[in-house]
Amino acid sequence: MNTPLVSLVEAGISYGQLDALKSMTMSLNEGEVLGLFGHNGAGKTTMMKLILGVISPTSGKVEVMGMAPDSKEAWHSRRKVGYLPENVSFYDQLTGLEVLTYFTKLKGFTNKGAKKQAMDLLEQVGITYAMKRQVKTYSKGMRQRLGLAQAFIGEPKLLLLDEPTVGLDPIATRDFYKTVDQLKSNGSSIILCSHVLPGVEQHIDRAMILSTGKLLAMGTLSELRKQAALPVVIKPISFKEGGLNSLMAQDEKLNAYLSNTCQHTLMVPEQDKLTVLKQLLSLEGLDDIHVESANLEQVYQHFLSMHELEKHEVDKYALTYQRTAQQIKGGLD
Amino acid sequence: MRQIFTVANKEFHDGLRNRWLVSITLIFALLSVGLTYFGAAASGAVGVTSLPTTVASLASLAVFLIPLIALLLSYDSFVGEQESGTLLLLLTYPISKSQLLLGKFIGQGSIIALATLLGFGASAVLLYFQVGDTGIFSAFGLFIVSAILLGLSFIAISYLISLSVSEKSKAAGFALITWFLFALAFDLALLALLVGVEDGVTQQGLTQLMMLNPTDIFRLVNLSGLDSSDVNGALAVAINASLSQFQLISTLIAWVVLPLTLAIFIFKKKTL
Numbered sequence: 001m002n003t004p005l006v007s008l009v010e011a012g013i014s015y016g017q018l019d020a021l022k023s024m025t026m027s028l029n030e031g032e033v034l035g036l037f038g039h040n041g042a043g044k045t046t047m048m049k050l051i052l053g054v055i056s057p058t059s060g061k062v063e064v065m066g067m068a069p070d071s072k073e074a075w076h077s078r079r080k081v082g083y084l085p086e087n088v089s090f091y092d093q094l095t096g097l098e099v100l101t102y103f104t105k106l107k108g109f110t111n112k113g114a115k116k117q118a119m120d121l122l123e124q125v126g127i128t129y130a131m132k133r134q135v136k137t138y139s140k141g142m143r144q145r146l147g148l149a150q151a152f153i154g155e156p157k158l159l160l161l162d163e164p165t166v167g168l169d170p171i172a173t174r175d176f177y178k179t180v181d182q183l184k185s186n187g188s189s190i191i192l193c194s195h196v197l198p199g200v201e202q203h204i205d206r207a208m209i210l211s212t213g214k215l216l217a218m219g220t221l222s223e224l225r226k227q228a229a230l231p232v233v234i235k236p237i238s239f240k241e242g243g244l245n246s247l248m249a250q251d252e253k254l255n256a257y258l259s260n261t262c263q264h265t266l267m268v269p270e271q272d273k274l275t276v277l278k279q280l281l282s283l284e285g286l287d288d289i290h291v292e293s294a295n296l297e298q299v300y301q302h303f304l305s306m307h308e309l310e311k312h313e314v315d316k317y318a319l320t321y322q323r324t325a326q327q328i329k330g331g332l333d
Numbered sequence: 334m335r336q337i338f339t340v341a342n343k344e345f346h347d348g349l350r351n352r353w354l355v356s357i358t359l360i361f362a363l364l365s366v367g368l369t370y371f372g373a374a375a376s377g378a379v380g381v382t383s384l385p386t387t388v389a390s391l392a393s394l395a396v397f398l399i400p401l402i403a404l405l406l407s408y409d410s411f412v413g414e415q416e417s418g419t420l421l422l423l424l425t426y427p428i429s430k431s432q433l434l435l436g437k438f439i440g441q442g443s444i445i446a447l448a449t450l451l452g453f454g455a456s457a458v459l460l461y462f463q464v465g466d467t468g469i470f471s472a473f474g475l476f477i478v479s480a481i482l483l484g485l486s487f488i489a490i491s492y493l494i495s496l497s498v499s500e501k502s503k504a505a506g507f508a509l510i511t512w513f514l515f516a517l518a519f520d521l522a523l524l525a526l527l528v529g530v531e532d533g534v535t536q537q538g539l540t541q542l543m544m545l546n547p548t549d550i551f552r553l554v555n556l557s558g559l560d561s562s563d564v565n566g567a568l569a570v571a572i573n574a575s576l577s578q579f580q581l582i583s584t585l586i587a588w589v590v591l592p593l594t595l596a597i598f599i600f601k602k603k604t605l
Contacts, residue, residue, distance in 0.1 A: 052425045055604055078427040088418035093350045094343075105339045106426045150422070 003066065004029050005158055005189045006051055011060035013046055013213075020046045021213045023060060028189050030157075033180065035200055036193040037300055038210035044193045045086060047210070048160045051191070052083055064158065079108050082156035084147050086163045092136035096127060096146055099135055100153075107153045121149040126175065140167040148176065152183075159183065159190045165199075177203050197297040207296065209303045216303045221296060228302040230294035231267040236280050237288040244283060253279050336428045340436025341443070348406070348444040357402055357445070361452020364398070365391055369456045384469060387460070388476050391453065392555035395480050396548050397516050399449070403487035404494075407441050408508040411495040411600070421605050430600045438488060438593060445484035453477050475578070479554040482585045486547045487515075489592035496599045519546045547588040554581045 004027035013021040021043045028034050036044050049055045050062055053069030064081070067074040090099045100118035109117055122131050125145040130138065138146065144167045151159060165173045180190060180203055194200050201221055209216040209224075217224055234257075238244045245264055248254045257266040257276060268276045273291070280286060294302075348354050368390050414420040423433060457473035494507045523542060526534055534542070543549040557578070 049421075049605075054421065054424050075427055078425065081425065083422060083425045085418045085422050088422060090417070090419060091347065093347055098346070102339065102343050103426070106336060106423070106428055108427060 005032075005065060006191075007063045008047075008050070009061045009063075011050060011057040011062050013050065013055065014058050019213050021050065021057075022215075024215055026208065026215070026218060028158075028191065030189055031184055031187045032206065033184055033190045033192060033204045035204035035207040035296075036191055036210065037197070037207060037296075039304070041212070042210040043213040044210060045162060046213070048083070048162060048191065048193065051158075051160060052081065053078075079154055080157040082151035082153065082159045084151040084159075084161045084164055086166075088147050089143060090135050090146060093134060095132050095134055096122060096138065096142075097131040099146065100131075100149055103150050104153050109154070117153065118149075121152055122146075124152065124179070125149045126172070141169060141172060144168055145172065148179075152179070155183075155186070155188070157188055159188055161190065161192050163194060164192065165194060165196055173199065197300060198295070201296040207299075209300060211304060211307050214307075216307050221299070224299050224303075225294050226270060228294065228299050229269065230298055230302055231269055232273050232294070233290075233292040234266040234268055234273075234276060234280070235264060235290040235292075236266070236283070236286055237264070237290065238285045239287050240285050244285060247283055247285070251279065251283070336432045337436040337439065340428070340433055341439035344437050344440025345443055348441065353406060354444050354448055357406075357448035358452045360398070360402075361395075361448060362455045364394060365453050365456035366459060368394065369460055384460075384464075384466070384472055388472050389556055391456075392476060392552060395453075395476075396483070396551055399445075399480055399484050399551075400487040400516055400548060401512050403445055403484045404491045404508040404512055406444065407437075407488045407491040408495055408504045409501050410437050410441070410492060412498055412501050412504045413495075415499070415605065416501055424605065431597045434492065434593075434597055434600055438485075438492070441488055442485050445488065446481045449477055449480045449484060453480065476555055479551050479582065479585060482582070482589060483547055483551045486585065486588040486592065489589055489596060492596040493592055493599065496596055496603060515546055515548050520549070544584050547585060550581055550585045550588065554578060554585070557581075 006026075006028040008024050008026050010023040010025055011021065012019065012023045024047065036047065038044050046055070050057055051064055051069060053062075053064070053071075053074055056070045062069060064074065065077045067077060069077075091102075094102070097115075097118055100122060101114050104114040104117050104121075105111065119128070119131070122128050125148050127138075127142055127145050127149075130142060135143065135146070144164075148161075148164060151161060165176060168176060177199070180192070184190060192200065192204060204221075206218065206220050207224060208218045217227060219227065236244050236248070245258075248258060248266070254266065254276065257268050257272075259265040259267050266276060266280075270293075277289070277291070280289060369387050411420060414423070424430070453473065454477065457469055457477075460469050460473075461467070490511060491508055494511065495504050498504045498507060523539065526542075527539065543553065
């Protein structure tokens with residue numbers, strides 16, 4: 001039985017009246033990649049700071065590698081943690097190599113080892129050509145690569161990346177995910193927080209959706225899909241005139257699933273997918289089928305709108321309650 | 334310890350890269366050489382004047398310049414890194430807050446120290462060649478040591494500012510006010526107290542009040558070698574109340590250690 005690398009037990013943070021994070025329980029295993037999603041101010045960065053030990057929980061417990069990350073004992077395990085903050089800008093006056101060598105030394109490398117490690121990392125993120133240039137001449141993407149190189153120092157066991165692909169071009173993004181997959185196969189755990197939802201899903205094992213400091217949903221993508229009960233979109237394609245719409249409408253097994261808004265499209269619950277597909281295959285004139293499960297973005301939208309709805313309901317109740325109370329009071333007067 | 338050194342090394346290199354070291358050294362060297370040669374220009378002669386007068390004129394200029402330079406050098410040490418996000422990043426590294434602060438202090442302190450030594454040392458060497466009196470080195474030695482301590486003290490004070498505010502521009506404003514209060518306003522207030530309020534403060538009390546301002550301690554250290562007739566104002570009174578150089582230097586050291594300790598304390602309390 002292996003213990004989780006990171007575990008939060010009802011951990012919460014509040015600044016006075018404001019709850020930045022409400023009793024959060026989660027765990028991250030070795031070699032697992034967790035996606036952290038939520039709009040601005042949802043508590044993603046706060047949660048990362050909590051795991052990094054920069055801030056202490058006001059309630060509950062946080063453990064990283066078996067220790068509280070804000071304690072003195074956790075000191076040495078910090079070498080094995082990599083972090084990429086959001087919007088970091090490095091020392092403009094220094095060159096890329098100098099910046100990275102500085103951080104590598106702080107991670108505990110000796111002078112000689114630090115330079116070698118820094119060079120290797122710069123090569124890995126592809127900015128070797130600019131390493132002798134001052135950071136102030138770097139573009140946004142190059143700065144982001146430098147930040148990533150900094151997070152990768154010393155083959156971390158735990159990586160926390162805040163918006164890692166911001167400012168990266170498609171090729172750099174692909175290279176980045178390649179590195180993520182590679183680190184994962186080496187046993188590193190990664191928490192990845194991103195606004196850019198397409199492209200992330202193949203690389204994460206589990207997703208966590210936050211809103212206003214609250215956990216809305218957590219699980220593997222298929223679990224979340226099931227939980228959200230979003231339909232699978234199936235588009236049968238026929239090259240013949242008129243398509244298959246009338247045929248499908250006549251078929252009693254299929255017409256229930258026909259979309260009202262979109263022609264030639266079936267919206268099918270996950271569990272009925274195969275039955276529908278079998279039925280479709282028996283249709284004459286079928287040339288091709290597109291099957292599309294709900295993607296991360298749709299799942300994310302679903303959970304957020306559910307949350308909004310809930311909040312709205314509560315507000316509505318509160319309002320009705322207030323009105324009733326006023327009416328009663330008015331009646332009494 | 335290695336962590337402290339790594340930070341100090343980086344800060345020192347920053348200072349080199351920013352041309353801080355070169356410019357401060359140049360300012361000090363030009364000023365001191367100029368004053369050494371033309372200090373007596375007012376009395377119609379060009380050339381080296383008496384040693385105590387030279388040191389006194391250097392001190393009365395340095396007392397304005399050194400605090401200003403130290404505050405400029407370090408007011409954004411922490412708030413600047415906080416704004417660019419590197420402070421948060423550094424705190425996730427295996428380096429403690431006090432290590433980071435001490436590292437920065439040693440790095441920036443060495444810049445001030447080296448600039449003072451080179452800049453004022455240059456005129457000491459020049460004087461020695463002109464006059465050939467080895468007494469120059471002891472007089473300048475005391476002056477340079479106290480100037481370095483004054484610089485370090487204001488670096489520590491500017492860390493206090495840098496850690497207490499959340500914006501760089503605010504830190505700059507506070508640094509300027511701090512400079513104004515310590516270098517100018519404090520003495521005016523003392524003088525007002527002395528002249529305006531009859532028997533308001535004894536000689537002893539005045540000297541004690543002056544210990545509340547590192548710039549005044551610096552003045553006392555360097556002017557006490559002079560005849561009191563050369564010195565006017567509140568200082569003359571204080572000089573008469575004899576405080577030993579040892580006491581003065583120790584108080585100046587306290588003005589380095591106390592703000593630094595307080596800065597570490599504030600840094601530890603600070604959340605990002």
